[in-house]
Amino acid sequence: MKESRTLLCLVVLTFIFGCQPSPTADEVKKFINSQNTKLVQWYAEGLIDSVANVFTEDTWQMPPNSKPLVGREALRSFWKQAVQWGKWEFTLSAQSVEVGGSIASERGTFTLTFTPGPNAPQGMSAFADTGNYLCLWRKQNRVWRIAVDAPVSELPLPTPTSDSRKK
Amino acid sequence: MKESRTLLCLVVLTFIFGCQPSPTADEVKKFINSQNTKLVQWYAEGLIDSVANVFTEDTWQMPPNSKPLVGREALRSFWKQAVQWGKWEFTLSAQSVEVGGSIASERGTFTLTFTPGPNAPQGMSAFADTGNYLCLWRKQNRVWRIAVDAPVSELPLPTPTSDSRKK
Numbered sequence: 001m002k003e004s005r006t007l008l009c010l011v012v013l014t015f016i017f018g019c020q021p022s023p024t025a026d027e028v029k030k031f032i033n034s035q036n037t038k039l040v041q042w043y044a045e046g047l048i049d050s051v052a053n054v055f056t057e058d059t060w061q062m063p064p065n066s067k068p069l070v071g072r073e074a075l076r077s078f079w080k081q082a083v084q085w086g087k088w089e090f091t092l093s094a095q096s097v098e099v100g101g102s103i104a105s106e107r108g109t110f111t112l113t114f115t116p117g118p119n120a121p122q123g124m125s126a127f128a129d130t131g132n133y134l135c136l137w138r139k140q141n142r143v144w145r146i147a148v149d150a151p152v153s154e155l156p157l158p159t160p161t162s163d164s165r166k167k
Numbered sequence: 168m169k170e171s172r173t174l175l176c177l178v179v180l181t182f183i184f185g186c187q188p189s190p191t192a193d194e195v196k197k198f199i200n201s202q203n204t205k206l207v208q209w210y211a212e213g214l215i216d217s218v219a220n221v222f223t224e225d226t227w228q229m230p231p232n233s234k235p236l237v238g239r240e241a242l243r244s245f246w247k248q249a250v251q252w253g254k255w256e257f258t259l260s261a262q263s264v265e266v267g268g269s270i271a272s273e274r275g276t277f278t279l280t281f282t283p284g285p286n287a288p289q290g291m292s293a294f295a296d297t298g299n300y301l302c303l304w305r306k307q308n309r310v311w312r313i314a315v316d317a318p319v320s321e322l323p324l325p326t327p328t329s330d331s332r333k334k
Contacts, residue, residue, distance in 0.1 A: 060274060060299070062298070062299050062301075062319040062321070063319075064231065064232075064319055064320065065231075065320055065321065065322060065323055065324045066321060066323070067321050068299050068319075068321065098270050098303065098305070098314075099267070099268075099270075100266070100267030100268030100269055100270035100271075101266075101267030101268050102267055103265050103266075103267035103270065103272060104267075105270060105272060105303040105314075105315065107227060107303070107315050131229070132227070132229050132235050132317070133317065134229075134301045134302075134303060134315045134317035135301075136265070136272040136274070136301060138265070147265075147272075148272065148274050148301045150299070150300065150301035150317040150318075150319050151317075151319065152229040152230075152231055152235075152317050152318065152319055153231065153232055154229070154232065154233060154234050154235065155232060156232055156233070157232045157324065157325060158324060158325060158326070159325070
């Protein structure tokens, strides 16, 4: 009797601890929200090394209507230049986070306001954008980082007679 | 000796069968590829009920430079109208699939060619698009469906002097 109880205990304990406990979506959402708050600040302040560190080494960032930035170094290099051109003010708001094992998806809404500075390339005007995004987060070495960032603008395409993106 | 071996066996078996075996990324990628082949065909043929059935009830489809389609019924309703306007020819190519529990992410490339028909709204011209996408697939009741579809155009925004999207 005692033996079978020990056995049962062992089986139950192995079941509990044998399976990697998944973090809850709420826990991951909380972390993502905190990273988003920092990202917004870091983009605005031009702290691009900090921004880059939130992305995986093999990350894909896909800015709307541009070629994607493939890899953390490409992202770092693009944004180090871009922050010289002016101020990038984002808002990021996670709407839905789903977690499965070591990946998590984040669907959210964004806005962006770009204000050119004295070093902006000729012809680069102020612009604003707004839309939705889907991010893939991946946990590697216990750290969640963005592996794919897919923001989709919901502004209609400008036409020759009305260019809605330019302020 | 015999008893401890039985115990060890039980512990190992509990570990193996206690954890839900995750489908491999390869298996899911194979399924996604087969769904993409069908989707492309269904969009081109205007079989929108079949298209809609690949998406979850609470799906978000975010066409570039448009408001998102929220929910399977919104998607169905939009596309049933859109296929009256002309022919939508997509290519979809999954580049990377990651699976965690009951979610999977698919990063891929797409192209789209729209050819207006006699019922196209006035002023709706032929256009082509190309870019990258990130999809969230979710397994519900043993079926994988698209919960979020975020295609990002990589074509530069048209400007008043060069409208690159219009053929």
